[in-house]
Amino acid sequence: MATRSRIKTLKINGRDVSAHEDETILDVAMEHGVFIPTLCQIEGLTISGACRLCLVEVAGWRRLVPACATHVEEGMEINTDTERLRNYRRMIIELLFSEGNHVCAVCVSNGNCELQALAQRLGMDHVRFTNLQPVRLVDMTHDRFVLDRNRCILCLRCVRVCDEIEGAHTWDVKGRGSEARVVSDLATPWGDSATCTSCGKCVNVCPVGALVKKGRAIGEMVKRQDFLPYLSNMREVKK
Amino acid sequence: MTKVSVATVWLDGCSGCHMSLIDMDERLIDLADQIDVVYSPLVDRKEYPDWVDVALVEGAVSSTEDFEKIKKIRAHTGILVALGDCAVAANVPAMRNPFKVEDVMARGYFETAAIQHQVPCEVVPGLLPVVRPIHEVVKVDVFVQGCPPSADTIHYVITELLAGRAPVLYDRTRPGA
Ligand code: SF4
Ligand code: SF4
Ligand code: FES
Numbered sequence: 508m509a510t511r512s513r514i515k516t517l518k519i520n521g522r523d524v525s526a527h528e529d530e531t532i533l534d535v536a537m538e539h540g541v542f543i544p545t546l547c548q549i550e551g552l553t554i555s556g557a558c559r560l561c562l563v564e565v566a567g568w569r570r571l572v573p574a575c576a577t578h579v580e581e582g583m584e585i586n587t588d589t590e591r592l593r594n595y596r597r598m599i600i601e602l603l604f605s606e607g608n609h610v611c612a613v614c615v616s617n618g619n620c621e622l623q624a625l626a627q628r629l630g631m632d633h634v635r636f637t638n639l640q641p642v643r644l645v646d647m648t649h650d651r652f653v654l655d656r657n658r659c660i661l662c663l664r665c666v667r668v669c670d671e672i673e674g675a676h677t678w679d680v681k682g683r684g685s686e687a688r689v690v691s692d693l694a695t696p697w698g699d700s701a702t703c704t705s706c707g708k709c710v711n712v713c714p715v716g717a718l719v720k721k722g723r724a725i726g727e728m729v730k731r732q733d734f735l736p737y738l739s740n741m742r743e744v745k746k
Numbered sequence: 747m748t749k750v751s752v753a754t755v756w757l758d759g760c761s762g763c764h765m766s767l768i769d770m771d772e773r774l775i776d777l778a779d780q781i782d783v784v785y786s787p788l789v790d791r792k793e794y795p796d797w798v799d800v801a802l803v804e805g806a807v808s809s810t811e812d813f814e815k816i817k818k819i820r821a822h823t824g825i826l827v828a829l830g831d832c833a834v835a836a837n838v839p840a841m842r843n844p845f846k847v848e849d850v851m852a853r854g855y856f857e858t859a860a861i862q863h864q865v866p867c868e869v870v871p872g873l874l875p876v877v878r879p880i881h882e883v884v885k886v887d888v889f890v891q892g893c894p895p896s897a898d899t900i901h902y903v904i905t906e907l908l909a910g911r912a913p914v915l916y917d918r919t920r921p922g923a
Binding site (some may be wrong): 611617624627642723 | 828830834835836838840841843844868871876879881882886889891893914916917920921
């Protein structure tokens, strides 16, 4: 009986590549050393497709597609680095800066921040949009950690890691659009949480200075993310 | 050879960008052959000249004085460089923006002051309702991020401009650098 080939051949930036059908465009790009910027995606958690930074062009498709959330298909011709994509990516980064309160100079994550690093890599020299200066509350009620919503980019890595890996599901999102905020339990103080195990996984996967350890001074908050692929692989093996 | 005229301006910033400028050390001596610093907190001239080729502006636009100054500078300057995060993004000075000016004044001059509880009404310029980055008030030609940008970055910017090139900065500096 003839079985469908599970290996797909496609092109990335004009280069012929092959990939397993389970792989996403981002997986293949990374295997071949092609850089696609990402923020919400992190190895070891489910895909969310929230940040749209990884948008790529596929020849013949009218829409841009998120590389992290799109599986490879036979004959795809993908472009990851065009003028249009560079413009959109810069715009997305600038919008993230303008809708929160980011003051890198006095941020605990200065120098160790994925948003800041991408802003630099993607060539943001200033933010063209007026800062919204939203009022966002800081939660300092936890013994060891702080949630500073001023820096949050709503990537939802914290929500996913807490639910999928730790199994506590402390985090959720309340509100919509520019009012959306990360909240613990039913929007109660983090320090009072009955579900939080204080494992610190959310703090370490948070790409920015939103979830941090208490008592860190400017630039002192360094995240450790190496545990994540390890833990999620262990789960796969068990399955 | 006529020298390129340069102004350095200090709006609402901590003067850190000017410290970084001075931190170019002996490279300033070489630059002195090519540029003439015609207006600066570092030179004794009170009025902005009729024409300046390059202005390096530190700080955000926070007060009525900053606002008037930057308008005037723009009108009398060739290349306007926003120097540092306060100039580029309003940065730390803008952290007062979520609060009303009266509340900010009350905090600074009453609640946290041990003596002399009064709001200054002479000499000191009034605060604008919101602190803004320079490009939201006048056109900016070159954005130099960093808090402060390093002496090397500033040196690069000046030498590139002197050579008639637009500085390419993303691999040299970043917000908060
Ligand atoms: S979270 Fe990152 S981008 Fe935001 S202020 Fe902190 S260092 Fe800057
Ligand atoms: S707190 Fe951090 S991990 Fe959670 S959504 Fe905000 S930026 Fe993402
Ligand atoms: S990384 Fe793909 S949408 Fe965020």
